[in-house]
Amino acid sequence: MAIADQTLHELVSLERGEVDRSIYSDPDIYEQEMKEIFGRSWLFLCHETQIPKRGDFVxxxxxxxxxxxxxxxxxxxxxxxxxxxxxxxxxxxxxxxNAKNFMCTYHGWTYDIAGNLVGVPGQKELYHDELDMSAHGLRGVAQLDTYKGFVFATSDPSAPPLAEFLGRTGRAGLDMIACQGDMEVIPGVQKFVIPCNWKFAVDNLFDWYHPQITHLSAMSLDMFANQAMPESKRVDIDGVATQEGAQLRLPGGPAGGDNVDELVFVDIFGHALAGPTRDTYVGVTGSDSWRDSEQAREALGPVARRAAGHTNIFPTLWINPAGGQISLRVPRGPFETEIWWYSFVPREAPPEHRALVLAMANHVFGPAGLLEQEDGENWNQSTMTTTGLASRRIPHVLKMNLGRGKVVNDVDSMDPPYIECGINEHGQLWTYAAWAQWMSGCSWDELRERTIPPAVL
Ligand code: FES
Ligand SMILES: [Fe+2]
Incomplete structure (x- = not known):
């Protein structure tokens, strides 16, 4: 049963900064997400370097x-x-x-790598050569395109071109990985399941309020301090030994204060980035010198070059430039999310840098990552309390710095629409406001129009 526009507006209030808990548990809402969001949006499939040779597939x-x-x-x-x-x-x-063809294990129909049906057991004896094999190939997607090696597809033939869909925020997010060198994916995508609604696993990437509490145990282990790491890991992104090394610094000052220490990008279609500036955050590889490269200057505007937070390309592609990683949050039902992590290194990276990226990929996020295990516990509990008869009636509160986020939107600039603010919940709120528009099933023109950021968030 489709959810009415009025109901969607009540579920997410940009004005009050409130979100109804049913969006995380209602099976009708989940079904509508599959149709209106995942059935229309451009979705990340892989990076070109994962399939370099003819017949390579993921x-x-x-x-x-x-x-x-x-x-x-x-x-x-x-x-x-x-x-x-x-x-x-x-x-x-x-x-x-790598495959020369794909043979179905049920009755043996066989397809070449372009999807053409090239073999049918019994085509002559059983089908009397009457089966039109040209009509029964594997179906393709409606549109496929790439941006700087990142491969996307959509099931909607009327979706706008990929570059337009990504907008300035989506492109900036991908550029923050692409500008770090001639990037390739380290073989092997980490995949694991967290029992939570996919939206918790998405909106947390904008949440710079939680690390000081949620990750207290990780920080008490000094896991980001250089001295806690083996000698071989004490390198920065250029492979130069440094005393600073790997570290995590978070926006300073009391959470929610008025000091400007966080940048938020809010773009059309629901793409957003939120997090500290490069002045307050170095990240796990200890250096962000790539931001001053010619490549970065050409691809990123001056504001985007200062942004050190995480981008979400709506709906589910999380980009973590400081760790050289991207992640998909794959919905497998209202209460189950698969997390996929891809780690990137420059092809020319010295072995020490490759080892550092791998070490951080194993220990920060992912199935053995301390941070994501701590996060996952919260997402699981927050998901489960959306089902309680009494507790599900209590709205989520996303009011931090509400009304204090003045959006700068210079359409002639390379920079996405942005806010400079203390720690806030604008990224989450904007994502949910856009989510409600997607869920209404409006046309692409209406969607574009309704997801232009307001002057103040
Ligand atoms: S289902 Fe694939 S060959 Fe029959
Ligand atoms: Fe976290």
Whole structure:
């Protein structure tokens, strides 16, 4: 049953800074998300460096569909629905690999890497050569495109071009990875499950209020202090030994204070970035010198070069430039989210830098990452309390610095619309306001218009 516009407006109030808990648990809302958000949005599939050779493939989720992203003979990339045209079985069960063709394990229909049906057992004897094999290939996605090596697809033929969809915030987020060198994905995507609603795993990336409490135990272990790390890890991004080394610094001052120490980008379609400036945050690799490179100057405006927080490309692509990582938060039901982490290094990176990125990828986020285990406990509890008969009636409160976020939006600038503010909850609130617009099922023109940031958040 579709949720009415009026109801959606009541579920998320930009004015009051309140969000109704049912958005995290209602099965009808989850169904509508699959259709209106994951059925229309451009979704990240992989990075080109994961499939360099002909026949290389990865499987990627698009809502409840799974697609095989396959490097073609001519070097192009196709995304094919991983479902056999005969009776629907998956034609590939591997997460990634190299294939000459895909043979369905049910009855043996076989497809080439372009998705053409090239083999049907019994085509002559059983189908009497009457089965039109050209009509039963694997189906492709509606649109596929890349931005600086990041491969995206959408199931909506009427979706705007990828570059427009990404907007200034989405492009800046991807540029913050792309500008760090000739980047490649370290083989192996970390995948694990957290029993929570996917939106908690998304909105937390804007939450700079929680680390001082949630991650107290991680910080008490000094896990980000250089001296806690092995000698071999004491390098910055250029491989130069440094006493500063790996560290995590958080926005200073009392949470929610008026001191300007956080930048927030809010863009059309719900993309956002929030977090400290580079003056207050160094990040886990200990250096952000790439921000001063020619490449970064060309790709990022002056404000974006100061931003050191996390970007979310709506709905589920989290970009963490300080750690050289990106993450997908993959919904698998209202109460289950798969977390996928991709780690990047410059091809030319010395072994020490590669080792540092791997060490941090294993120990910060991911299935063995201390921070994400601490976060996951919170997301799980917050999800479960949305189902209590009494507790689900209590709205979530996202009022920090509400009404104090003046949005600077110079459409002629490279910089996305942004706010300079103390720690705030604008990123979360803006994401939910955009979420409500997506959920209304309005047209792309209406969606674009309704997700232009207001003058003040
Ligand atoms: S379902 Fe694939 S061959 Fe029958
Ligand atoms: Fe956290």
């Amino acid at each position: 499987e990627a989720p698009m809502g409840r569909d799974n697609v095989l992203v396959v490097r073609q003979r001519d070097g192009s990339i196709k995304a094919l629905l991983n479902t056999c045209a005969h009776r629907g079985n998956a034609v590939c069960r591997a997460d990634e690999g």
